[in-house]
Structures are given as C-alpha cells and as structure tokens.
Amino acid sequence: xxxxxxxxxxxxxxxxxxxxxxxxxxxxxxxxxxxxxxxxxxxxxxxxxxxxxxxxxxxxxxxxxxxxxxxxxxxxxxxxxxxxxxxxxxxxxxxxxxxxxxxxxxxxxxxxxxxxxxxxxxxxxxxxxxxxxxxxxxxxxxxxxxxxxxxxxxxxxxxxxxxxxxxxxxxxxxxxxxxxxxxxxxxxxxxxxxxxxxxxxxxxxxxxxxxxxxxxxxxxxxxxxxxxxxxxxxxxxxxxxxxxxxxxxxxxxxxxxxxxxxxxxxxxxxxxxxxxxxxxxxxxxxxxxxxxxxxxxxxxxxxxxxxxxxxxxxxxxxxxxxxxxxxxxxxxxxxxxxxxxxxxxxxxxxxxxxxxxxxxxxxxxxxxxxxxxxxxxxxxxxxxxxxxxxxxxxxxxxxxxxxxxxxxxxxxxxxxxxxxxxxxxxxxxxxxxxxxxxxxxxxxxxxxxxxxxxxxxxxxxxxxxxxxxxxxxxxxxxxxxxxxxxxxxxxxxxxxxxxxxxxxxxxxxxxxxxxxxxxxxxxxxxxxxxxxxxxxxxxxxxxxxxxxxxxxxxxxxxxxxxxxxxxxxxxxxxxxxxxxxxxxxxxxxx
Amino acid sequence: xxxxxxxxxxxxxxxxxxxxxxxxxxxxxxxxxxxxxxxxxxxxxxxxxxxxxxxxxxxxxxxxxxxxxxxxxxxxxxxxxxxxxxxxxxxxxxxxxxxxxxxxxxxxxxxxxxxxxxxxxxxxxxxxxxxxxxxxxxxxxxxxxxxxxxxxxxxxxxxxxxxxxxxxxxxxxxxxxxxxxxxxxxxxxxxxxxxxxxxxxxxxxxxxxxxxxxxxxxxxxxxxxxxxxxxxxxxxxxxxxxxxxxxxxxxxxxxxxxxxxxxxxxxxxxxxxxxxxxxxxxxxxxxxxxxxxxxxxxxxxxxxxxxxxxxxxxxxxxxxxxxxxxxxxxxxxxxxxxxxxxxxxxxxxxxxxxxxxxxxxxxxxxxxxxxxxxxxxxxxxxxxxxxxxxx
Numbered sequence: 001x002x003x004x005x006x007x008x009x010x011x012x013x014x015x016x017x018x019x020x021x022x023x024x025x026x027x028x029x030x031x032x033x034x035x036x037x038x039x040x041x042x043x044x045x046x047x048x049x050x051x052x053x054x055x056x057x058x059x060x061x062x063x064x065x066x067x068x069x070x071x072x073x074x075x076x077x078x079x080x081x082x083x084x085x086x087x088x089x090x091x092x093x094x095x096x097x098x099x100x101x102x103x104x105x106x107x108x109x110x111x112x113x114x115x116x117x118x119x120x121x122x123x124x125x126x127x128x129x130x131x132x133x134x135x136x137x138x139x140x141x142x143x144x145x146x147x148x149x150x151x152x153x154x155x156x157x158x159x160x161x162x163x164x165x166x167x168x169x170x171x172x173x174x175x176x177x178x179x180x181x182x183x184x185x186x187x188x189x190x191x192x193x194x195x196x197x198x199x200x201x202x203x204x205x206x207x208x209x210x211x212x213x214x215x216x217x218x219x220x221x222x223x224x225x226x227x228x229x230x231x232x233x234x235x236x237x238x239x240x241x242x243x244x245x246x247x248x249x250x251x252x253x254x255x256x257x258x259x260x261x262x263x264x265x266x267x268x269x270x271x272x273x274x275x276x277x278x279x280x281x282x283x284x285x286x287x288x289x290x291x292x293x294x295x296x297x298x299x300x301x302x303x304x305x306x307x308x309x310x311x312x313x314x315x316x317x318x319x320x321x322x323x324x325x326x327x328x329x330x331x332x333x334x335x336x337x338x339x340x341x342x343x344x345x346x347x348x349x350x351x352x353x354x355x356x357x358x359x360x361x362x363x364x365x366x367x368x369x370x371x372x373x374x375x376x377x378x379x380x381x382x383x384x385x386x387x388x389x390x391x392x393x394x395x396x397x398x399x400x401x402x403x404x405x406x407x408x409x410x411x412x413x414x415x416x417x418x419x420x421x422x423x424x425x426x427x428x429x430x431x432x433x434x435x436x437x438x439x440x441x442x443x444x445x446x447x448x449x450x451x452x453x454x455x456x457x458x459x460x461x462x463x464x465x466x467x468x469x470x471x472x473x474x475x476x477x478x479x480x481x482x483x484x485x486x487x488x489x490x491x492x493x494x495x496x497x498x499x500x501x502x503x504x505x506x507x508x509x510x511x512x513x514x515x516x517x518x519x520x521x522x523x524x525x526x527x528x529x530x531x532x533x534x535x536x537x538x539x540x541x542x543x544x545x546x547x548x549x550x551x552x553x554x555x556x557x558x559x560x561x562x563x564x565x566x567x568x569x570x571x572x573x574x575x576x577x578x579x580x581x582x583x584x585x586x587x588x589x590x
Numbered sequence: 591x592x593x594x595x596x597x598x599x600x601x602x603x604x605x606x607x608x609x610x611x612x613x614x615x616x617x618x619x620x621x622x623x624x625x626x627x628x629x630x631x632x633x634x635x636x637x638x639x640x641x642x643x644x645x646x647x648x649x650x651x652x653x654x655x656x657x658x659x660x661x662x663x664x665x666x667x668x669x670x671x672x673x674x675x676x677x678x679x680x681x682x683x684x685x686x687x688x689x690x691x692x693x694x695x696x697x698x699x700x701x702x703x704x705x706x707x708x709x710x711x712x713x714x715x716x717x718x719x720x721x722x723x724x725x726x727x728x729x730x731x732x733x734x735x736x737x738x739x740x741x742x743x744x745x746x747x748x749x750x751x752x753x754x755x756x757x758x759x760x761x762x763x764x765x766x767x768x769x770x771x772x773x774x775x776x777x778x779x780x781x782x783x784x785x786x787x788x789x790x791x792x793x794x795x796x797x798x799x800x801x802x803x804x805x806x807x808x809x810x811x812x813x814x815x816x817x818x819x820x821x822x823x824x825x826x827x828x829x830x831x832x833x834x835x836x837x838x839x840x841x842x843x844x845x846x847x848x849x850x851x852x853x854x855x856x857x858x859x860x861x862x863x864x865x866x867x868x869x870x871x872x873x874x875x876x877x878x879x880x881x882x883x884x885x886x887x888x889x890x891x892x893x894x895x896x897x898x899x900x901x902x903x904x905x906x907x908x909x910x911x912x913x914x915x916x917x918x919x920x921x922x923x924x925x926x927x928x929x930x931x932x933x934x935x936x937x938x939x940x941x942x943x944x945x946x947x948x949x950x951x952x953x954x955x956x957x958x959x960x961x962x963x964x965x966x967x968x969x970x971x972x973x974x975x976x977x978x979x980x981x
C-alpha cells in the first residue's frame with residue numbers, strides 16, 4: 001500500500017480497510033490487521049494517525065482479548081507514528097481503556113506500554129495528561145483499573161512538580177489501604193520501585209508508614225509482598241534509619257504466624273543481608289536466620305538452608321569465623337538430621353561451600369563429619385548433592401579424607417533402583433575420576449563404569465558410553481588401551497545383541513580419542529567381525545560405525561579392509577543394512 | 591443423674607450453678623493444640639481432649655440455659671485456637687491427586703460439631719454472639735475453605751451458611767470477601783479448593799435476593815460468576831456454577847443476554863472437556879429461556895453451535911446435536927427457523943456428506959430431517975444453495 005496512492009485517491013481508504021478487517025468474523029484476520037497497525041499509521045501520516053486512527057481505536061475497543069493484547073503492544077511503539085514526543089500523549093486514551101480490561105495479560109501489557117511511553121512525555125505533558133490518567137485509574141470503581149494504576153507511579157513521579165508529587169503519594173497511600181486485597185497486593189509489589197524514586201524525606205514520612213501497614217495486613221498474601229519491598233527500602237536508607245524504621249517490621253515478618261511470610265523472608269535473606277549492612281546483620285539477621293533454620297515448616301527451613309553458604313560468605317570478615325562456628329553451625333548440624341528430605345537436600349547442595357570460609361582445621365574437625373553423614377543419607381538426592389560439590393572441599397583438604405566413605409556412597413548410587421539416580425552419578429564420574437586420580441579409579445570405579453554399559457535402561461548405556469569417552473580424554477589413550485578397550489571388545493561376544501551394539505557405540509566415541517593406530521589395530525578387527533552378526537541391527541550399526549570411524553583410519557586401511565566389508569553389507573538380505581551400508585560407502589568416499 | 595450435665599474431673603455430676611465455670615474451664619482446656627503429625631506423641635493428652643470435646647458437644651446439644659453471656663467469648667476462643675491456622679504448603683492438583691486429609695481431624699471434627707450445635711442451639715442469641723463473631727472471625731473462616739480436606743469444607747459450608755442466616759449485619763461483608771476469593775482465584779492463582787462449596791452457599795443466597803435485583807448483584811453475575819467459567823479446573827465446580835447462573839436467570843430473565851454473551855466470550859478454544867460443559871450449560875439455559883430472550887441471542891449462539899457441530903471431537907459435536915432432542919428447544923427452533931436454519935445448514939450439510947463418526951452422521955441426518963419438516967421451503971432453498979457452492 002503506497003502512501004502516495006492512498007492519500008491522493010480515496011482519502012479514507014486505509015481506515016476503511018481497517019474498519020472492514022476489524023469486523024471480520026475470523027479472529028485470526030482481526031489479529032493480523034492489528035499487528036499491521038504501524039503500516040496503516042505510516043500510510044496515513046502522523047496528522048491523520050492522531051486525528052483519525054487513534055480515536056477510532058479508542059472508541060471501538062471491544063474485542064477478543066488476543067486482539068486487545070496485540071493492540072496494547074503495538075501502541076507502546078507508536079510514538080514516532082504520531083509525530084514524536086510532542087504528541088505522544090495522544091496515545092493515552094486507548095491505553096487507558098486497555099488498562100481497565102478484565103483479562104490480566106491485556107492490562108499488564110497496557111501498563112507496560114504506558115510505562116514505556118511515559119519517559120517520552122515532557123514534564124508539562126506528564127502533568128497535563130499522564131498524571132490525570134493515573135489519578136483516574138487509581139479512583140476507578142472496579143479493582144482492575146486501580147491495580148493497573150499501581151504500576152504507573154514510579155515512572156512519572158520524578159519529573160513533576162512538588163504539589164503533583166504530593167498528590168501522587170496520596171493516591172498511592174489510598175491504594176495501599178484499598179478495600180480489595182488484589183489492589184493492596186499490586187501496591188505492595190510496586191512499593192519497592194516507588195521508594196527508589198521518592199525523595200528520602202518523603203520515603204521516611206510517607207512510604208515507611210505504608211510499608212509498615214502492608215506488612216501487618218490481615219492477608220498473608222499482602223504481607224509477604226511487603227518483605228520484597230523491605231529489601232529496596234532498606235537499601236535506600238542510612239543505617240540508623242534502617243534500625244529504627246525497617247527492622248521492627250522485618251523482625252515481625254520473620255516471626256509471622258503464616259509460614260508463607262516467613263518463607264519469603266528466608267527466600268530474600270541474602271538480599272536483606274546486603275541491604276541492611278554488616279552491623280544489623282550481626283545483631284538482628286543472625287538470630288532471625290537461626291529461627292528460620294529451626295522453623296516448624298519444612299519449606300521455610302529448606303529455603304533458609306539454601307542460603308547458608310551465601311549468608312556465611314557475605315558476613316563481615318571481622319568475626320566471621322566466630323559467628324559461623326558459634327551461631328550458625330550448631331543449627332546447621334541439626335538440619336543434617338532433618339526429617340524432611342528437601343531440607344536435607346537443600347543443605348547438601350551448599351554445605352560444602354562453608355569449607356573454604358572456615359579453613360582446613362575447622363573443616364576436618366567440624367564439617368567433615370557432616371559431609372560424611374550426608375553421604376550416607378537415605379535420600380539419593382542428598383548424597384548426589386554432596387558428591388557434586390566435592391571440588392570446594394578438595395581445594396581445602398584434599399579428597400583423600402573423603403574417599404573411604406565416598407566409594408560406598410558412589411557404588412550405592414550407581415546401583416540405585418531409580419535410573420535417574422544412576423544417570424546423575426554417571427554424569428559426575430569424569431569429575432570425580434579427575435579428582436581421585438587414575439589409580440583410585442582403576443581399583444575401585446572401573447568395574448562400575450563397565451557395568452553401566454550393560455544396564456537395562458538405554459539412557460544409562462548411552463550416558464556410560466559418553467562417560468567412557470570423557471575418561472579416555474582425561475586419562476589418555478594408553479590407559480584406554482590397557483584398561484578399557486579389552487573390556488569393550490569383550491562385549492562384542494555377548495549373547496545379548498543390545499550389548500553387542502553397545503560395544504559398537506563405545507567404539508564410535510573412543511576412536512577419535514584413541515587415535516588412528518589403536519583404532520585400526522585393536523578395534524577395527526572386532527567391528528569387521530561383527531559384520532557377520534546374525535542380528536540385522538548389529539550389522540547395520542557396523543556400517544554406521546565404519547562410517548563414523550572412517551576419518552580416523554588410514555586411507556589404505558579403508559581400501560583394503562573397510563570397503564570390502566561395506567560392499568558385502570550393501571547386498572545384505574536386510575533392507576536397513578543395505579541402506580546404511582550404502583550411506584557409509586558414500587560417506588567414506590566423500 | 592442428669593445425662594446432659596457436665597461431669598467434673600471425678601466423673602460425678604456437677605450442680606448447675608457451677609456448670610458455667612466448669613464449662614469455661616473445659617473450653618479453655620481444649621484450646622491446647624496437639625501434634626498429630628507425630629502419631630505416637632502424647633496419646634493420653636489427645637484422648638483426654640477428644641473425650642472433653644465429646645462431652646462439650648453433648649452438653650451444648652441438649653442443655654438448656656447453658657449459653658450464658660460469659661461463655662460466648664470462651665467458645666469463640668476455643669474454636670479460633672483449634673480451627674484458625676495457616677494451611678500447610680501443598681502441591682495438590684484437585685483434578686489428578688487424592689487430597690491429603692487433615693491429620694488432626696479427630697479433634698477438628700468435634701470442634702466443628704460443637705460449633706454447629708452452638709450456632710443451631712435454641713439458646714443462641716445473635717445480639718450477644720455478634721460481639722465475638724465479627725468480620726475478622728469470618729475472614730479467617732473463609733480462608734479455611736482452601737483446605738484440602740473435603741470433610742472440613744463440608745462443615746465450613748454449613749457453618750458459614752448458618753452465620754449468613756443469623757447475622758444480617760455480616761452479609762454484605764461475607765459476599766464481598768467471597769468475591770475477593772473468586773477474583774483472586776480467576777485472575778491470580780487458579781487455585782482454591784473451596785470454590786464448589788462457596789458456590790453452593792451462594793446459590794441459596796441468590797435464591798433469596800429480592801426483586802428488582804440490586805446492581806451489586808448484577809455486577810456479581812457479570813464480573814465474578816461469568817469469569818469463573820474461564821478457569822482451567824472448571825470441572826470441579828461447574829455443576830454448582832451452572833446452578834447459580836440459572837438461579838439468577840430465574841430471578842431476572844432479562845439477564846439472559848448478558849449471560850449468553852459472557853459464555854460466548856469465554857467459549858473454550860482448545861479444551862474439549864470444557865466445551866462439553868459449556869454446551870450442557872447452554873442446554874439447561876435454553877430449557878428455561880423465555881422466547882423473547884431467545885430471539886435476542888439466537889444469532890450469535892447458533893453461530894457458535896454451528897462451530898461445535900463441526901468439531902472434530904465427537905463428544906462436542908454430539909453434545910451440540912443433542913440440543914435438538916429437547917422438545918422445547920426444538921419448538922423454539924421452529925418458531926425461529928428463518929434465522930436458525932441458514933446458520934446451521936452449511937455445517938450440517940457438510941457433515942451429512944461425510945464424517946469419521948457414524949453416530950454423528952446419524953444425528954445430523956435426524957436434525958436435517960426435522961428441519962425439513964419444520965420449514966420445507968427454506969430447507970429446499972438452502973440445499974440448493976449449498977449444492978451450488980459445492981460444485
């Protein structure tokens with residue numbers, strides 16, 4: 001649609017087309033035309049977009065939520081199409097309508113768009129157009145408009161006059177005390193960002209009381225949102241003010257009757273720690289942390305357990321060790337024997353991280369017993385979490401201390417009846433092997449790795465094959481030649497065809513790591529022999545393997561040994577064998 | 591020996607002058623909570639409390655003049671101490687899982703029994719009770735409707751119903767809080783276990799509305815009841831929701847257009863199970879609709895029904911076609927055949943020419959036959975038109 005055509009011809013053409021399309025029964029077509037709104041606006045030019053298109057959209061807003069959502073999104077990018085920042089305020093009427101719609105995603109998008117264009121308003125336009133919109137929404141009679149209003153305060157506050165600022169603060173206060181919990185929740189969730197733009201004196205005089213009220217709301221769903229606001233507010237204040245104005249409320253929240261509020265405190269604990277600073281952390285947060293670690297509700301304890309390492313790491317270095325040893329560790333010890341497995345699992349994922357902080361002596365004396373205890377936990381996830389974090393401990397005390405207990409734990413996990421548990425331990429094997437060293441590995445873990453290759457679950461066999469590759473990359477081809485390859489080749493004579501296939505899969509991944517000589521000398525003969533296997537699946541995998549290891553072999557070898565076998569497979573009785581053989585021949589030739 | 595008196599510690603009957611004191615003392619005893627998560631903890635204490643609660647239930651059921659003014663706050667205190675708790679974390683999926691039952695039910699059940707007998711007692715005096723059964727109390731009661739345990743919700747339903755009946759001053763508050771619960775359910779969480787129970791209470795509240803309906807109530811229908819149709823787990827409470835909607839229409843038939851428009855707006859696009867529910871609701875609605883209202887909604891409604899009939903999901907198509915097994919709907923169709931037949935015909939014609947499900951084809955033939963009998967001339971015109979377009 002060329003602009004010149006429509007403006008010289010029927011001057012109503014683009015709008016007429018749009019009107020028509022928007023009446024179409026098919027919602028998909030309506031959606032498409034809304035998505036092309038910017039094209040129509042370009043065709044109309046900025047004047048007519050402002051005077052015709054935007055009013056049209058404002059008046060005819062009633063449609064499926066999908067269409068409204070698309071519209072809300074489009075309008076957020078419409079500033080250049082209405083003539084730039086000087087005219088951006090004409091986008092406000094349709095967006096205001098959209099911000100009152102019932103469906104949450106539509107009004108959220110409308111609010112996003114309003115926030116995006118607010119920055120393009122001049123201060124006088126903000127006062128003349130944007131702020132009245134916010135005021136209207138904030139006084140709307142259905143909760144949807146008041147909820148939307150909450151997200152618009154922080155984006156316009158800073159650039160308006162003091163009198164308007166006072167008015168905005170008043171409106172926000174009303175929203176914090178709104179009758180409907182939905183609105184109070186919206187206000188509470190936006191309180192933090194509003195606090196960031198408000199002047200400190202008003203933060204203290206106006207916003208803190210709102211915060212305190214919300215933190216004491218009768219609905220726990222409101223109170224828990226106040227905890228989030230707490231972090232933002234505390235960051236903005238000086239230490240004395242934090243102690244006086246914020247801490248009483250925070251103390252209340254960490255002892256709230258509702259576990260959901262306490263959970264939120266635990267969840268935000270490291271942010272709170274940074275926000276309140278080291279002194280208040282020592283005097284208030286440490287006791288709070290203790291009570292969360294002992295909370296009656298397992299979810300809360302688990303959330304707190306997750307934060308143990310970070311909390312300890314972020315403690316002020318002065319007295320850090322003492323505080324951890326005397327005030328945190330005793331509670332951590334209790335958690336090792338917690339009745340709930342999620343709590344123990346959460347702890348296991350971070351507890352090793354205490355080792356670098358506390359140093360060698362404390363680790364051996366106090367932490368090691370805890371690690372060993374969790375290594376023997378009945379819940380496999382706990383054991384896995386310990387094993388996966390061994391590197392922290394390795395740096396501090398070396399893994400030898402643990403290796404005695406480590407081995408039985410690994411074996412038990414490797415033989416767990418749930419295949420996902422077995423899978424997880426396989427994935428850690430290369431890491432462990434690297435840390436424990438090749439002798440330990442050969443003695444104790446080698447057999448395990450081979451057993452996995454013949455597990456009855458395919459995913460395990462696959463992971464075990466990959467594991468072998470990584471081990472060979474770590475320990476080298478000589479090691480592979482002596483230790484692994486003989487056992488892999490032995491599988492080629494197994495009665496179970498799946499195991500014979502696994503042998504081929506191993507060769508697929510080992511060839512590159514082992515190099516041309518070993519592959520040709522040791523592994524190729526076995527592959528070629530298997531070309532005569534009586535199971536077709538084995539035979540066509542031979543073809544695939546030959547194609548895979550081809551690049552590693554000498555050309556002479558390929559000509560004299562590989563090609564003849566592939567030619568024979570190419571005339572096999574089985575159609576799949578023929579197919580893969582022909583693919584392999586083509587692949588090798590190319 | 592009075593079988594309705596309270597027994598003292600020694601098991602002997604107590605003179606009624608001291609009964610009030612003993613009553614209060616036993617109520618206070620029952621404020622102590624026991625840990626039922628540990629099945630072997632404090633078995634003796636649990637048994638004593640259970641026995642005491644039983645005693646209290648019997649006492650209040652049959653006793654006369656036992657509800658003196660001082661005992662009201664004590665009763666509420668005991669009930670609050672036992673019932674009001676933050677429900678534990680749960681990943682319960684009501685459509686899939688079995689609910690986790692309340693561990694302390696042996697005690698809770700008796701507390702609920704006691705509460706009910708208290709409210710239903712012939713001695714119960716609202717004027718005294720309303721000082722202790724206040725908004726804060728009711729709000730905490732409503733929160734409990736999210737309990738996973740259906741037995742608890744059953745009791746709560748009856749309790750709330752009694753409170754609504756006896757405390758006119760609390761009614762507006764209760765309705766507003768139920769609104770908030772539903773709105774949060776629809777727009778924020780899509781999780782709340784007590785929707786069906788609350789709707790059951792609302793059904794009897796709606797049936798008690800006086801005419802003309804207040805705008806508050808109409809707004810409730812439009813902004814709360816209709817959006818409840820949107821939620822994914824509709825099957826858990828659809829029966830109760832339909833009943834509420836129909837109650838509204840019984841009160842004021844002019845609301846039909848609003849209701850049908852709302853249902854069409856929220857019509858399921860991908861969930862066939864929900865579509866079947868919506869069709870059933872439409873069926874029940876049409877069964878009692880006034881002809882003047884029918885005329886207002888027939889066009890958009892039958893456009894949707896035409897789409898349903900064309901659905902590849904045979905249950906949806908079936909349910910839509912079964913509408914015409916209802917004689918009243920049939921007669922309405924006949925009266926308005928000049929509007930409905932042109933809308934329905936293209937889809938029916940298409941299906942009659944071939945559909946994967948033979949039952950559907952058979953049903954479609956039946957409907958087409960009926961159309962032919964209703965208005966043969968129009969039928970022939972439509973057939974001709976369809977054949978021309980087909981070629």
